[in-house]
Amino acid sequence: MGEQLTIGELASRTGVATSALRYWEELGLLPAPARVSGQRRYPPAAVGLVGIVLLLRDVGFTLREVKAFLAARTPAGDGWRELYQRKLTELDQRIAQAQVARTAIAHGLACPHDDILECSNFTGGVAAFLAGSSLEEAHEQVHSH
Structure with a gap:
């Protein structure tokens, strides 16, 4: 054994x-x-x-995805490639979201107001976000004037 x-x-x-x-x-x-x-x-x-x-x-x-990966590795198949492609697409989306969030935070740090809640750009961004805009769209709306 x-x-x-x-x-x-x-x-x-x-x-x-x-x-x-x-x-x-x-x-x-x-x-x-x-x-x-x-x-x-x-x-x-x-x-x-x-x-x-x-x-x-x-x-x-995720552990569920790991299980699917392990099950997809058959001698006759390459189903794992599809799992990898889906994960790559998901990671690209998360990276893009993180870059938008980073830009918003960097702009917040550059705000000249002592209290960011007094900043019209910040409150305008919050209003746009609450109206259904994505973070990226809200940021563009505020900075397009």
Whole structure:
């Protein structure tokens, strides 16, 4: 059967808490391990699988998306590419939103008013936002005069 890892050893090698490993197993991210006297025994390959979950999580995939990625990796298919493309599109949208937010905050910091609530640009932006404009549209409306 070769070298087998206890859940504690897997946790130690990956830096992931045993409770998280059990949860990931429950979600189907990790295959159910063999049991020896009722204790989980993982193959050494489980270390790499945990690494994949950690990496995908850190680049923005949800655990549900990680599960779909793992399921989409079949020898005959490249369904994972579609998942990657969707995530890339989502990240591009989040980056664009963050850039708009950064611009708005930078303009707020440059405001000459001691109290930003007294600034007509700020209150005009809030009014435009409440009227249904996006943050970017509200910013453009205020600064287009």
